Amino acid sequence: MKKYNVTIVGGGSTWTPGLLKGICNRQNTFPIKKLVMYDINAERQAVIGEFAKVLFKEEYPEIEFSYTNDKKEAFTEDMDFVFCQIRTGGFEMREKDEKIPLSMGIIGQETCGPGGFAYGMRSIRDMVQLIEDVRAVNKNAWILNYTNPAAIVAVALQEIFPDDKRILNICDQPENLLRSYGKLLDMHERDFDPVYFGLNHFGWFTHLYDPEGNDLLPVLRQKILDGGFRPADAEQRDKSWLETYAMVEQMVRDFPDFLPNTYLQYYLYPDKVLDKLNPEFTRTNEVQAGREKRVFEDCIKVAKQGTARGSNVVHNDAHGEFILIVAESIAHNKGDNFIVILKNNGIISNLPDDAMVEVAASITSNGPRPYAVGEIPTFYKGLIESQYAYEKLTVEAYLEGSYAKALQALTLNRTVVSAEKAREVLDALIEANKGYWPKLK
Numbered sequence: 001m002k003k004y005n006v007t008i009v010g011g012g013s014t015w016t017p018g019l020l021k022g023i024c025n026r027q028n029t030f031p032i033k034k035l036v037m038y039d040i041n042a043e044r045q046a047v048i049g050e051f052a053k054v055l056f057k058e059e060y061p062e063i064e065f066s067y068t069n070d071k072k073e074a075f076t077e078d079m080d081f082v083f084c085q086i087r088t089g090g091f092e093m094r095e096k097d098e099k100i101p102l103s104m105g106i107i108g109q110e111t112c113g114p115g116g117f118a119y120g121m122r123s124i125r126d127m128v129q130l131i132e133d134v135r136a137v138n139k140n141a142w143i144l145n146y147t148n149p150a151a152i153v154a155v156a157l158q159e160i161f162p163d164d165k166r167i168l169n170i171c172d173q174p175e176n177l178l179r180s181y182g183k184l185l186d187m188h189e190r191d192f193d194p195v196y197f198g199l200n201h202f203g204w205f206t207h208l209y210d211p212e213g214n215d216l217l218p219v220l221r222q223k224i225l226d227g228g229f230r231p232a233d234a235e236q237r238d239k240s241w242l243e244t245y246a247m248v249e250q251m252v253r254d255f256p257d258f259l260p261n262t263y264l265q266y267y268l269y270p271d272k273v274l275d276k277l278n279p280e281f282t283r284t285n286e287v288q289a290g291r292e293k294r295v296f297e298d299c300i301k302v303a304k305q306g307t308a309r310g311s312n313v314v315h316n317d318a319h320g321e322f323i324l325i326v327a328e329s330i331a332h333n334k335g336d337n338f339i340v341i342l343k344n345n346g347i348i349s350n351l352p353d354d355a356m357v358e359v360a361a362s363i364t365s366n367g368p369r370p371y372a373v374g375e376i377p378t379f380y381k382g383l384i385e386s387q388y389a390y391e392k393l394t395v396e397a398y399l400e401g402s403y404a405k406a407l408q409a410l411t412l413n414r415t416v417v418s419a420e421k422a423r424e425v426l427d428a429l430i431e432a433n434k435g436y437w438p439k440l441k
């Protein structure tokens with residue numbers, strides 16, 4: 001079997017150990033010859049890199065592994081895949097994305113509302129640079145991107161690299177929801193044949209077929225209404241994620257047609273969610289005290305002890321697994337079905353062709369072959385059109401350096417609505433993002 005060369009960009013990410021464990025687990029189905037991890041932060045990269053050396057020595061000794069802060073070593077002609085998971089501005093800026101809007105009584109979240117807008121305006125620059133750096137030496141590698149806000153990054157990359165058919169933006173949340181449905185129905189998530197439509201972090205499941213073709217969505221809806229909803233990996237989740245999943249029950253009660261992505265809570269119930277968010281201790285603080293601390297402490301421990309056996313850090317969740325099974329489907333032309341982010345081009349027939357929609361597609365070595373969704377009902381169409389206009393205006397604001405478009409974008413966002421509030425939060429975010437955003441005039 002052919003062996004693949006992979007570069008992980010953002011190797012110092014908190015999600016990398018789980019991904020590395022996934023690589024070990026999949027060595028028979030997605031064998032890797034050379035793995036390079038690249039990060040701009042030498043310190044974070046070294047901690048995860050030294051951990052990786054121990055893990056691979058024990059579980060994957062034949063892999064050629066290295067880590068680097070030098071683009072020239074990271075991006076080479078022989079790469080087959082580039083996995084990307086960067087965070088421009090780090091947790092320091094994520095905290096501001098959350099706390100600035102919250103200080104004004106507006107949702108403060110990583111990818112939704114003004115926080116997602118601010119993060120998008122930061123991510124675009126680095127993602128464009130990254131694609132240019134990769135393509136300068138390698139025209140063929142598949143670039144699988146997790147970097148958030150994936151919705152806005154996808155619109156920007158489509159606008160800037162319209163002919164590059166080997167950039168694929170992905171999100172693990174639909175897969176993670178499938179895992180949670182699987183737990184309720186006693187099924188493996190890969191045995192579902194889902195129908196899903198929307199934008200990233202803004203979509204709905206309309207059908208969930210089992211291998212015999214039965215639609216299990218009605219059964220699942222009733223189970224959620226009767227017993228609530230929890231993530232498949234609830235025991236590993238922080239309180240805020242459990243609260244987020246619990247909101248699915250209310251969404252299903254109010255809008256029973258389809259099963260919603262958890263992120264819709266921020267748009268459908270901003271006041272209720274706002275009441276639960278603590279402006280002094282946001283998700284960033286929870287991640288820093290939890291996942292980030294645990295990952296870096298455990299990686300240091302593994303490197304010191306010289307063994308990764310028994311380490312909690314290598315637990316493999318949907319995040320690490322999902323990018324690998326997508327890559328494997330491309331590598332081996334498997335045509336497996338995944339929910340991914342694609343240019344609409346008629347997939348959802350009553351939405352604009354240029355929208356970057358999230359839908360199910362068969363993933364082959366020639367890329368995604370999406371399944372048609374057809375027309376969607378007015379309520380969902382209205383929500384998506386407004387959210388897509390926000391995404392498009394955000395990218396235009398970035399590309400044109402336009403304050404007017406930034407203001408329009410935020411005013412359209414359902415978490416903001418008031419133009420006065422939009423201006424207030426925009427001005428504060430401009431100040432906080434100096435050096436990251438283009439100048440808005």
Ligand SMILES: NC(=O)c1ccc[n+]([C@@H]2O[C@H](COP(=O)([O-])OP(=O)(O)OC[C@H]3O[C@@H](n4cnc5c(N)ncnc54)[C@H](O)[C@@H]3O)[C@@H](O)[C@H]2O)c1
Nearest residue numbers: 010012013014015039040041085086087146147148171172
């Ligand atoms: N699409 C999804 O569903 C999904 C799921 C989980 C995480 N994510 C995203 O993955 C990314 C990583 O998340 P995290 O919580 O582990 O963040 P993190 O800050 O722990 O990791 C990001 C890493 O990227 C590095 N980095 C930043 N800019 C870089 C650049 N230009 N080039 C190379 N490296 C760079 C940082 O130094 C850091 O080590 C974020 O964008 C996050 O939003 C996406």
Ligand SMILES: O=P(O)(O)OC[C@H]1O[C@H](O[C@H]2[C@H](O)[C@@H](O)[C@@H](O)O[C@@H]2CO)[C@H](O)[C@@H](O)[C@@H]1O
Nearest residue numbers: 110111148171172173176241283287317318319
């Ligand atoms: O707040 P964070 O940093 O914990 O997570 C933000 C990300 O949340 C989603 O990812 C899920 C992922 O789907 C699941 O597999 C599991 O690993 O938990 C993650 C959340 O903790 C979301 O899809 C991402 O886009 C977010 O970045």
Ligand SMILES: [Mn+2]
Nearest residue numbers: 150171172173
């Ligand atoms: Mn996501």
